[in-house]
Amino acid sequence: MKIPLFAENLRKTYRDFWGRPRTEAVRGISLAVRPGEVVGLLGPNGSGKSTTIKMVLGLLRPDGGKVELFGLPPSEPAARRHVGYLPELPDQHRFLTPRETLAYHAGLMGLPSSGADARAEALLDRVGLARAAFDKPLSECSKGMARRAGLAAALLGDPQLVVLDEPTSGLDPVGRHEVKELICELSRDGKAVLLSSHLLSEVQDVCTRVAIMVAGLVRAEGNLSGLLERRDAVRFTVSGLPPEKEADCRAALGVASGGLDVAVDHPAATLEEYFLEVLRAAREEGGAEGGAAAVADGGGAR
Amino acid sequence: MKGVPRGGAGLARAVLATARASALEALQQPAAILIGLSVCSLVALQPLLQLHSFGESGRLVRDCALAAMLLGGAALCALCSAAPMAAALAGGGAATALARPAPRAVLPVGHWLGSVCAAALFVWCVAWQSLLAGRTAEAYVQTAHFAGDIRDALCGAVSALLPAFSLGLAAWRNIRRGTRIGTAFFVIMAVLAPLAAALLGFWERDGSWLGFAFWDPGLDWRIVAPSLAIWLLLCAFCAGGAAFATRLPAAAAASASFLPFVLGFFADGLASSEHLAVRALAPLLPSVRDFWLAEALANGGSVSSSALPLAALHAAAWSAMALAVGTLALRRRDL
Numbered sequence: 313m314k315i316p317l318f319a320e321n322l323r324k325t326y327r328d329f330w331g332r333p334r335t336e337a338v339r340g341i342s343l344a345v346r347p348g349e350v351v352g353l354l355g356p357n358g359s360g361k362s363t364t365i366k367m368v369l370g371l372l373r374p375d376g377g378k379v380e381l382f383g384l385p386p387s388e389p390a391a392r393r394h395v396g397y398l399p400e401l402p403d404q405h406r407f408l409t410p411r412e413t414l415a416y417h418a419g420l421m422g423l424p425s426s427g428a429d430a431r432a433e434a435l436l437d438r439v440g441l442a443r444a445a446f447d448k449p450l451s452e453c454s455k456g457m458a459r460r461a462g463l464a465a466a467l468l469g470d471p472q473l474v475v476l477d478e479p480t481s482g483l484d485p486v487g488r489h490e491v492k493e494l495i496c497e498l499s500r501d502g503k504a505v506l507l508s509s510h511l512l513s514e515v516q517d518v519c520t521r522v523a524i525m526v527a528g529l530v531r532a533e534g535n536l537s538g539l540l541e542r543r544d545a546v547r548f549t550v551s552g553l554p555p556e557k558e559a560d561c562r563a564a565l566g567v568a569s570g571g572l573d574v575a576v577d578h579p580a581a582t583l584e585e586y587f588l589e590v591l592r593a594a595r596e597e598g599g600a601e602g603g604a605a606a607v608a609d610g611g612g613a614r
Numbered sequence: 615m616k617g618v619p620r621g622g623a624g625l626a627r628a629v630l631a632t633a634r635a636s637a638l639e640a641l642q643q644p645a646a647i648l649i650g651l652s653v654c655s656l657v658a659l660q661p662l663l664q665l666h667s668f669g670e671s672g673r674l675v676r677d678c679a680l681a682a683m684l685l686g687g688a689a690l691c692a693l694c695s696a697a698p699m700a701a702a703l704a705g706g707g708a709a710t711a712l713a714r715p716a717p718r719a720v721l722p723v724g725h726w727l728g729s730v731c732a733a734a735l736f737v738w739c740v741a742w743q744s745l746l747a748g749r750t751a752e753a754y755v756q757t758a759h760f761a762g763d764i765r766d767a768l769c770g771a772v773s774a775l776l777p778a779f780s781l782g783l784a785a786w787r788n789i790r791r792g793t794r795i796g797t798a799f800f801v802i803m804a805v806l807a808p809l810a811a812a813l814l815g816f817w818e819r820d821g822s823w824l825g826f827a828f829w830d831p832g833l834d835w836r837i838v839a840p841s842l843a844i845w846l847l848l849c850a851f852c853a854g855g856a857a858f859a860t861r862l863p864a865a866a867a868a869s870a871s872f873l874p875f876v877l878g879f880f881a882d883g884l885a886s887s888e889h890l891a892v893r894a895l896a897p898l899l900p901s902v903r904d905f906w907l908a909e910a911l912a913n914g915g916s917v918s919s920s921a922l923p924l925a926a927l928h929a930a931a932w933s934a935m936a937l938a939v940g941t942l943a944l945r946r947r948d949l
């Protein structure tokens with residue numbers, strides 16, 4: 313099978329009504345998501361996460377670079393056949409109920425209507441929506457309930473690639489936990505997941521890889537344990553050490569461990585520490601703000 | 615990697631799903647309910663308001679009803695086609711829809727179809743009200759007990775109360791069961807109006823009981839053809855609204871969709887112009903005269919057999935052109 317998502321050197325500049333460049337939202341981003349992987353796009357508000365996701369799905373036309381979904385350009389409907397997308401704003405069709413929202417999406421996917429209701433109920437149950445909310449218009453649902461309905465819509469048709477833009481925003485702690493579980497479940501099932509978030513704990517708990525975005529650029533990328541490992545520190549773990557020997561050990565660490573099992577590793581920073589460090593470095597380097605780079609000569613006031 | 619169908623059937627389902635959502639949203643707008651309620655009521659009240667007959671009983675009532683159908687329908691369609699589409703584009707609904715394996719054309723075509731269905735419901739309701747108004751209008755009647763000019767008071771009362779009653783029933787259902795008030799109003803109205811017309815067939819125009827054996831609704835069915843023509847014009851109108859909404863916000867798109875029609879009133883004049891450039895412009899406009907068949911009914915006349923097929927062709931061509939332009943405009947748009 314072709315790799316679910318491959319993006320190379322994506323760039324996007326938002327322009328104003330007259331076509332003048334306004335905001336350089338994304339400045340050369342490369343991404344790949346393979347089956348079973350959960351990739352997190354992490355970054356402060358306005359760093360270009362949603363812009364990247366929309367380009368990946370063919371909703372925004374990149375100014376440069378290349379995207380492929382399952383080996384096809386995303387502008388082709390066939391490329392999006394196995395993709396589920398949860399947008400940042402979950403409640404677009406506010407007059408539809410969650411059940412109708414799923415029916416609408418099933419129609420958009422061209423799924424037949426036979427068995428649609430059972431399928432919708434199973435999905436809504438899976439994302440933990442209360443049964444009482446199934447037939448309430450989204451305009452009367454809470455943000456978290458609408459989010460869950462959106463998530464169910466994203467999972468319709470058993471997508472091989474699931475793209476989630478801030479999946480847990482607006483959810484209660486229980487909901488957050490459930491969504492995290494769901495994402496882990498998806499990855500266990502061999503689905504590829506791309507999610508964006510500014511919530512570090514979320515990313516830390518579910519992602520196999522993260523890309524930290526600042527001002528439209530990926531500043532750090534890799535395996536989570538690799539990123540968080542502190543190369544400048546060494547930690548010895550000695551199991552079963554009697555208290556009276558501790559002083560000796562401290563005195564001659566590594567030399568006089570007396571044949572005991574000494575584990576040596578690098579302690580991990582918390583993701584929060586690491587994230588702030590990357591952000592600080594980015595600011596010092598380029599004077600960049602947390603968000604997107606404004607185009608210097610945008611042509612006057614907005 | 616299977617389970618999701620491709621090809622024509624899938625595409626048709628995508629268009630229908632969009633149309634359904636769009637029609638639901640369109641009819642749910644308070645403005646749509648208001649337009650439906652006021653046009654249906656206005657048509658029912660015509661026999662009371664129009665005192666001239668121009669030598670033909672019910673003519674002015676009929677013409678006014680058709681005019682109300684056209685203008686109210688145009689206002690409704692501007693709302694129905696442009697507003698849901700523009701809202702979907704501005705609010706991200708369009709992005710969610712187009713992240714699905716559906717080509718971009720699904721959006722304008724689906725919204726057009728949705729508003730065409732909404733327009734059909736509206737025209738159906740208003741046409742039945744027009745039929746009832748035609749029966750109510752003052753006419754010479756000769757029965758066993760009476761001869762002279764008379765208005766059908768019973769029919770008038772029923773058709774005047776029908777819109778308000780339908781809205782009340784829709785509101786009651788909304789309170790009790792949470793059903794959508796907008797759709798419920800139009801659907802109840804669409805069901806009750808023909809039912810009322812059928813029941814009134816058991817009464818004579820002077821209000822006397824006809825008996826089951828002599829059932830006669832006494833409706834002037836000639837109004838059906840002009841109503842259909844108006845619906846065809848509204849279809850073209852909706853296509854314009856959907857096309858403009860691909861690039862303009864709701865209010866601007868709704869206003870802009872009136873433009874071709876205002877110009878359409880002059881299409882005949884343009885077509886007979888001396889200048890080639892002006893003449894070439896005429897086919898680009900929906901000539902409103904082709905869709906206004908009320909004149910043909912004057913003095914007992916009827917619509918010529920070619921008028922409706924011509925109007926349908928005209929509407930189809932214009933809708934196709936507008937939707938093609940809309941799809942092109944949407945293709946390059948960032949969502």
Ligand SMILES: Nc1ncnc2c1ncn2[C@@H]1O[C@H](COP(=O)(O)OP(=O)(O)O)[C@@H](O)[C@H]1O
Nearest residue numbers: 326335337356357358359360361362363603604
């Ligand atoms: N439609 C738009 N028009 C102009 N600028 C935009 C638009 N959408 C986003 N931006 C700008 O692009 C930058 C990145 O936005 P976004 O991708 O939404 O960030 P994130 O999702 O990481 O919070 C922001 O500075 C934002 O102001």
Ligand SMILES: [Mg+2]
Nearest residue numbers: 361362363400
């Ligand atoms: Mg975002």
